[in-house]
Amino acid sequence: MRRPTLAPLALLLLTAAFLRPLSAWAAPQIDSQYGPLPVFELHSGFWINLHHTLYQQAKQRRDTKGIPAGAPAAARRTKTEQLAWDAAVSYYVANYADKDLLFNTEMSLLKNQLGDFEGCDELSGVRQKTCDAGLPQKLTQILEAAAPGYRAHEWSDHDRANRRWIAQVAPLVREQGLGLSERLADIYQTRWPTEKIRVDVSAYANSQGAYTTLGPLRVVISSTDPRNQGSAALEILFHEASHGIAEPVQQAIIRECRQRDKAIPRDLWHALLFYTTGEVVKPVFAGQTIGSPDPQYTPYAVRERLYQRDWDDYLKLLTRFWQPYLDGRSTFDDAIARMVSAL
Numbered sequence: 165m166r167r168p169t170l171a172p173l174a175l176l177l178l179t180a181a182f183l184r185p186l187s188a189w190a191a192p193q194i195d196s197q198y199g200p201l202p203v204f205e206l207h208s209g210f211w212i213n214l215h216h217t218l219y220q221q222a223k224q225r226r227d228t229k230g231i232p233a234g235a236p237a238a239a240r241r242t243k244t245e246q247l248a249w250d251a252a253v254s255y256y257v258a259n260y261a262d263k264d265l266l267f268n269t270e271m272s273l274l275k276n277q278l279g280d281f282e283g284c285d286e287l288s289g290v291r292q293k294t295c296d297a298g299l300p301q302k303l304t305q306i307l308e309a310a311a312p313g314y315r316a317h318e319w320s321d322h323d324r325a326n327r328r329w330i331a332q333v334a335p336l337v338r339e340q341g342l343g344l345s346e347r348l349a350d351i352y353q354t355r356w357p358t359e360k361i362r363v364d365v366s367a368y369a370n371s372q373g374a375y376t377t378l379g380p381l382r383v384v385i386s387s388t389d390p391r392n393q394g395s396a397a398l399e400i401l402f403h404e405a406s407h408g409i410a411e412p413v414q415q416a417i418i419r420e421c422r423q424r425d426k427a428i429p430r431d432l433w434h435a436l437l438f439y440t441t442g443e444v445v446k447p448v449f450a451g452q453t454i455g456s457p458d459p460q461y462t463p464y465a466v467r468e469r470l471y472q473r474d475w476d477d478y479l480k481l482l483t484r485f486w487q488p489y490l491d492g493r494s495t496f497d498d499a500i501a502r503m504v505s506a507l
């Protein structure tokens with residue numbers, strides 16, 4: 165859920181952009197039954213789901229020192245499928261399990277590339293030239309070898325969970341998406357991105373259940389994480405997307421701190437993002453008793469006790485100085501200045 169700095173990576177990103185095939189633009193995006201949604205484009209892609217599943221299992225294997233984590237699919241795989249799967253998990257343990265999905269550039273580029281090739285049933289381009297993803301040869305082999313077993317035993321469950329998650333949030337995005345995006349951009353004194361934000365819905369994401377990478381702005385959300393279900397889905401979408409427009413807040417906090425010779429508070433901007441998205445989303449559910457399991461909407465950070473754990477002081481500052489700004493009783497600059505001077 166945090167945000168990395170990707171500024172020096174323009175060249176790498178440019179390279180990745182050149183590698184993007186024509187098929188990327190015809191990728192199978194999942195929309196609601198009424199056509200494209202505003203603000204977001206929601207995807208359930210095969211390779212990106214395989215990638216996050218392998219990453220997740222590699223971490224488990226690393227943390228349990230090689231003892232299998234007991235994935236239910238293991239019982240159903242053929243011997244060939246199991247060998248390919250074990251080789252893939254081992255490769256991920258050796259190469260990726262220690263790299264952070266969000267902060268590591270290689271992981272971020274790889275994830276984007278696999279998302280772009282969701283319309284392909286191969287990554288090598290052997291059968292179809294436009295399906296050459298340009299990944300390292302060994303990784304291409306590993307993923308292509310693991311794919312049949314994953315497709316046979318796990319993918320349909322994962323894809324179904326992703327589509328269920330999308331179907332549940334889509335009506336709210338259609339109804340409220342544009343208004344929420346305008347409100348958030350207003351609050352952060354910036355513009356919402358003109359292009360729709362790509363969201364890859366995946367059975368597994370990172371340990372936080374969702375993360376957002378920049379340049380290009382892309383979101384990954386876990387469809388099976390209990391924290392992301394029900395009414396929370398809408399808030400998660402907009403919290404993650406807000407990572408792409410929070411720069412003015414971060415800059416304003418830094419500026420105020422420098423003027424006052426204060427240390428820049430770790431994560432105040434992120435607590436502010438959680439607080440703001442929660443408050444902005446709340447009215448959507450207020451008084452909604454039909455079709456919502458959560459008429460008294462509890463924001464994510466309250467429900468998951470993020471404030472109690474680390475951000476108790478931040479919550480006091482936000483309630484006292486940021487809330488008046490959200491209510492139109494203070495300016496952006498005043499709110500930030502007051503928060504920082506009270507630190």
Ligand SMILES: [Zn+2]
Binds near residue numbers: 437
């Ligand atoms: Zn976040």
